[in-house]
Amino acid sequence: MSQNLTNNLLVWYQKNGRELPWRTKGGAHFDSYAVWISEIMLQQTTVATVLTYFDKWMKRFPTIQALAKADLQDVLLTWQGMGYYTRARKIHECAKVLVEKYDGKIPKNRDELLKLPGIGPYSASSICCFAFNMPETVVDGNVMRVIARLYGITKEITAKDIYPLAEKLTSHKHGADYASAIMDLGATTCTPTSPKCAMCPWKSACVAYKKNIQESIPKIKKLEKKNVMGQVYLWQNDKGEYLIRQRTEKGLLHGLWEFPWHEGSLLKGKHPTITHVFTHFKLTLQIVQKKPPFDVKNGVWVKPKDFAKYPFSTLMKKVIKKI
Numbered sequence: 001m002s003q004n005l006t007n008n009l010l011v012w013y014q015k016n017g018r019e020l021p022w023r024t025k026g027g028a029h030f031d032s033y034a035v036w037i038s039e040i041m042l043q044q045t046t047v048a049t050v051l052t053y054f055d056k057w058m059k060r061f062p063t064i065q066a067l068a069k070a071d072l073q074d075v076l077l078t079w080q081g082m083g084y085y086t087r088a089r090k091i092h093e094c095a096k097v098l099v100e101k102y103d104g105k106i107p108k109n110r111d112e113l114l115k116l117p118g119i120g121p122y123s124a125s126s127i128c129c130f131a132f133n134m135p136e137t138v139v140d141g142n143v144m145r146v147i148a149r150l151y152g153i154t155k156e157i158t159a160k161d162i163y164p165l166a167e168k169l170t171s172h173k174h175g176a177d178y179a180s181a182i183m184d185l186g187a188t189t190c191t192p193t194s195p196k197c198a199m200c201p202w203k204s205a206c207v208a209y210k211k212n213i214q215e216s217i218p219k220i221k222k223l224e225k226k227n228v229m230g231q232v233y234l235w236q237n238d239k240g241e242y243l244i245r246q247r248t249e250k251g252l253l254h255g256l257w258e259f260p261w262h263e264g265s266l267l268k269g270k271h272p273t274i275t276h277v278f279t280h281f282k283l284t285l286q287i288v289q290k291k292p293p294f295d296v297k298n299g300v301w302v303k304p305k306d307f308a309k310y311p312f313s314t315l316m317k318k319v320i321k322k323i
């Protein structure tokens with residue numbers, strides 16, 4: 001049965017699959033660099049948003065060599081707006097390693113890929129699949145939904161629960177097309193709400209469809225997010241400039257610019273607030289218009305009209321909007 005399902009999906013894909021600049025129907029994409037960049041961009045960003053950034057990125061850094069030579073500030077500015085900047089820093093670091101140790105080429109080997117900065121198990125599998133047509137199983141949110149519905153899984157699931165079922169359906173000959181196909185089925189047909197089951201190549205085998213329980217599946221286990229509070233300080237001098245600083249410590253926002261802020265319990269009185277959700281926590285900052293009650297290292301005074309010259313995190317862009 002799984003062979004039939006795989007073949008039906010591959011046929012469906014040839015006619016209905018999406019055209020995306022980092023894919024080639026019928027096999028591996030010709031540019032493994034483009035596959036790598038798109039995969040990292042797509043980790044926490046929607047396809048629609050990535051489409052606009054991807055084009056800009058490839059024009060700015062057309063090759064691994066060009067990226068390796070670029071200034072980090074430039075890389076962060078080109079990434080600006082997509083959030084999760086660690087991805088951009090790791091891409092830059094990885095490009096340098098590729099030039100130094102891999103002759104500027106992306107290795108065609110999962111274990112080698114896993115040694116590179118910013119490439120985890122999911123990205124390594126995706127690159128093997130889309131750039132080299134290997135029969136890797138990739139499980140993202142779309143794949144989880146399609147598989148959970150196909151097998152009528154009503155309990156709470158994680159990607160690990162879905163992996164063995166997804167693996168059985170993976171095509172050994174057409175790794176790239178198959179992975180694209182199941183993702184596209186999830187993105188365009190087996191959508192979270194109102195799935196278009198009448199158009200689905202897996203309709204006759206789908207348990208959720210037979211039981212009419214599609215929309216109640218999947219139930220994805222969610223991580224509890226911690227709530228973090230604090231204050232961000234907008235300190236202005238007589239020239240109308242604001243004090244901003246660059247983050248130097250390693251971590252999520254390394255290298256980006258920000259208004260000085262710190263964690264702490266909420267202050268009394270009325271203050272405008274901004275909130276931002278990171279992968280593992282939710283941050284709420286009160287905006288306070290005064291000198292910060294701590295020393296500001298690496299600070300510079302900048303006029304609001306010059307903010308665009310500095311890569312700010314998405315969190316800080318929310319503060320700028322409030323100014």
Ligand code: SF4
Binds near residue numbers: 190
């Ligand atoms: S039949 Fe409907 S619910 Fe089942 S896989 Fe296809 S689109 Fe999804």
